[in-house]
Amino acid sequence: MSQGFAPFYDVNRTYEDNYLQGPFGAFAEALKNDSAQPARLQLSGQGEDVLGFHVNLPFGIPAGPLLNERFTTAAFRMGFDLAVYKTVRSRAWGCNAFPNVLAVHPKRADGSLVPGSAELDEGVLADTRFELPISISNSFGVPSRDPDEWQPDMEKAIAAAGEDQLLVPSFQGSRVEGMDRKAYIADHVTTAHLVTETGAGLMEMNTSCPNEGHNRLLCHDPHLVGEITEAVKNEIGDRPLIVKLAYIPDDADLETMVAETVGHGTVQGFSTINTISARLVDANGNQALPGAGRERSGVCGNAIRGAGLDMVGRLSAIREKLGLDFAIVGVGGVVSPDDYRAYRKAGANAVMSATGAMWNANLAHEIKDEIKVTRR
Numbered sequence: 001m002s003q004g005f006a007p008f009y010d011v012n013r014t015y016e017d018n019y020l021q022g023p024f025g026a027f028a029e030a031l032k033n034d035s036a037q038p039a040r041l042q043l044s045g046q047g048e049d050v051l052g053f054h055v056n057l058p059f060g061i062p063a064g065p066l067l068n069e070r071f072t073t074a075a076f077r078m079g080f081d082l083a084v085y086k087t088v089r090s091r092a093w094g095c096n097a098f099p100n101v102l103a104v105h106p107k108r109a110d111g112s113l114v115p116g117s118a119e120l121d122e123g124v125l126a127d128t129r130f131e132l133p134i135s136i137s138n139s140f141g142v143p144s145r146d147p148d149e150w151q152p153d154m155e156k157a158i159a160a161a162g163e164d165q166l167l168v169p170s171f172q173g174s175r176v177e178g179m180d181r182k183a184y185i186a187d188h189v190t191t192a193h194l195v196t197e198t199g200a201g202l203m204e205m206n207t208s209c210p211n212e213g214h215n216r217l218l219c220h221d222p223h224l225v226g227e228i229t230e231a232v233k234n235e236i237g238d239r240p241l242i243v244k245l246a247y248i249p250d251d252a253d254l255e256t257m258v259a260e261t262v263g264h265g266t267v268q269g270f271s272t273i274n275t276i277s278a279r280l281v282d283a284n285g286n287q288a289l290p291g292a293g294r295e296r297s298g299v300c301g302n303a304i305r306g307a308g309l310d311m312v313g314r315l316s317a318i319r320e321k322l323g324l325d326f327a328i329v330g331v332g333g334v335v336s337p338d339d340y341r342a343y344r345k346a347g348a349n350a351v352m353s354a355t356g357a358m359w360n361a362n363l364a365h366e367i368k369d370e371i372k373v374t375r376r
């Protein structure tokens, strides 16, 4: 890592060490203060409604780098008014082998990766040269603690939100050997129920996880997502349900997803995008991440901002066309206040940054400062 800089999730340590010892850097410092949110980080006279919850600025950190209550509480104290608690499961689930995060260097001059382009299959260079603007691999396999551990921790995380701040729990179903469609749907319902027991007022369901085989994600099957969200909504009642989506290239498929979920009253918002899958290679063209099944990995950060903005813009157009009311949380490559604004302009009701926030713990502060300046 360059310049002795410490992201709050330390990519040079294992997931387990981060879970037990993190957060690091500025987030660790923030935990030493006991005020919920320093006044200098709040925008006075400002506030917006996100799915019925009032937040100071609809900006935060999406599912992933905030591993437990210490991370989410530190995020709140650093002025991120939305904090998503990393995706939990109905059972303990192991993490992919270390390393999980490599620096990714796309070929294009602006560092972007274009969905559907040949580069994603031919190979993108990945190594340990972390540099700005930052793009990284994200190869964890969605690990989870056992519910006996995450439930009390999530309850604490919800309670630690300051005024006009919101903790959003994320969960997903777990497909295990021999599970049929019915049991897979039931596992989502069980997990959603476990989340309600923590006192959560809303939740996010991750559908951008592998479903059936290589590169086939749950969100590529809108009918199954429709069935699952119907069952989950029956369980969670009035609590808003957000669905986390990967990039969906085809407008008709995206419209089907909206129709099968929002159209049936089961989903109140989408968070998008998750990572973009690419074949990652080292300088010699060999597989960059060690182990079977890791030839490809999700890439996030600067490289995927164009794809994220495109997805949010198209989702917003579908919202208008169908005259439906749902929230859009824009995610992907947000590294600066300009990126926050671009997502809002594209139709996002709220914006989140994972990689950008990991490499700049002051990102929420910087966005709020800019808003204060433009207001003067």
Ligand SMILES: Cc1cc2nc3c(=O)[nH]c(=O)nc-3n(C[C@H](O)[C@H](O)[C@H](O)COP(=O)(O)O)c2cc1C
Pocket (backbone or CB within 6 Å): 009, 062, 063, 064, 065, 086, 087, 138, 140, 142, 170, 206, 244, 273, 274, 275, 300, 301, 302, 304, 331, 332, 333, 334, 352, 353, 354, 355, 356
């Ligand atoms: C370290 C890390 C872990 C992540 N884990 C999850 C996860 O458990 N569930 C999920 O829905 N998304 C997960 N993500 C994806 C992010 O929520 C986000 O969609 C993606 O990183 C794109 O945003 P970014 O470009 O700001 O990083 C993870 C991302 C990172 C960087």
